[in-house]
Amino acid sequence: MRIPTPALSDSESAVTAGARLLQHEHASRKSAERFAAAALETLLNAIDANDAETGAHVRRVANYALIIADELALDERTQRTVERVALFHDIGKIHEALFDIIHDHRELTPAERREILTHPQRGADVLSPLNGFYPELPEGVLAHHERWNGTGYPRQLKGRHIPLSARIVAIADTFDAITFHRRYSRSRSVTIARDIISEGRETLFDPELVDLFVMPPVFARISATAREVSKWTVPVHQRRTGQDETNVPDISFRWRPGRRGARGRPASDSSRQRER
Numbered sequence: 022m023r024i025p026t027p028a029l030s031d032s033e034s035a036v037t038a039g040a041r042l043l044q045h046e047h048a049s050r051k052s053a054e055r056f057a058a059a060a061l062e063t064l065l066n067a068i069d070a071n072d073a074e075t076g077a078h079v080r081r082v083a084n085y086a087l088i089i090a091d092e093l094a095l096d097e098r099t100q101r102t103v104e105r106v107a108l109f110h111d112i113g114k115i116h117e118a119l120f121d122i123i124h125d126h127r128e129l130t131p132a133e134r135r136e137i138l139t140h141p142q143r144g145a146d147v148l149s150p151l152n153g154f155y156p157e158l159p160e161g162v163l164a165h166h167e168r169w170n171g172t173g174y175p176r177q178l179k180g181r182h183i184p185l186s187a188r189i190v191a192i193a194d195t196f197d198a199i200t201f202h203r204r205y206s207r208s209r210s211v212t213i214a215r216d217i218i219s220e221g222r223e224t225l226f227d228p229e230l231v232d233l234f235v236m237p238p239v240f241a242r243i244s245a246t247a248r249e250v251s252k253w254t255v256p257v258h259q260r261r262t263g264q265d266e267t268n269v270p271d272i273s274f275r276w277r278p279g280r281r282g283a284r285g286r287p288a289s290d291s292s293r294q295r296e297r
């Protein structure tokens with residue numbers, strides 16, 4: 022027997038139509054976010070395929086940067102920005118114009134050194150089509166070699182004119198450059214790296230970030246992570262399993278094992294909660 026459906030009033034119909042429209046918009050937005058995250062994953066795969074050394078480096082840097090972001094108790098959205106800037110900060114180095122220079126074992130000429138300084142701009146150019154999805158990404162990548170006192174490049178930005186993501190990545194990148202063994206430089210200890218970063222307080226690096234970085238519990242986390250990720254000489258690309266991919270439209274899901282918070286506790290446990 023067919024049960025008659027009660028007729029909807031005009032206002033009820035409008036509410037139902039409105040709810041459907043909202044549902045549709047939500048689904049479309051999620052789908053666009055998943056697509057954008059897949060585009061980032063494709064770019065990360067392209068880095069790995071062109072230059073496994075850089076693929077492993079950006080992941081180590083992303084791990085350190087995420088610890089700093091977590092300890093700053095940055096909101097989730099800002100943490101994801103930090104993660105993306107860390108993962109793609111050196112994408113400009115896989116540009117054809119720089120690849121041979123970077124991978125050459127001999128000493129570089131002044132002209133070649135000048136050429137390498139173009140990698141932040143080249144990276145920002147590569148990422149610029151994603152501006153509509155991740156407006157802070159090209160800007161953060163462009164600024165990752167800026168220095169607190171304005172002596173960096175390419176624009177000699179100073180202090181807080183440098184995006185926060187780039188200020189965090191600058192410390193994480195320096196820490197990895199010192200502690201990870203490369204063809205042209207031997208690795209040095211994490212405590213030497215801490216001392217060098219401390220010396221750059223207020224000249225090269227954001228003083229508040231340096232103060233946070235050297236705090237014993239924070240530095241202990243960084244050191245423990247360094248022991249783990251310094252074994253990564255090739256990119257570790259590990260999708261988390263057991264989750265419904267449709268609900269995780271972010272790149273963390275696509276490269277990072279475990280839950281999002283690096284220390285396994287929610288960001289709200291952090292001592293400080295601030296938006297900078």
Ligand SMILES: [Fe+2]
Binds near residue numbers: 111140
């Ligand atoms: Fe760089």
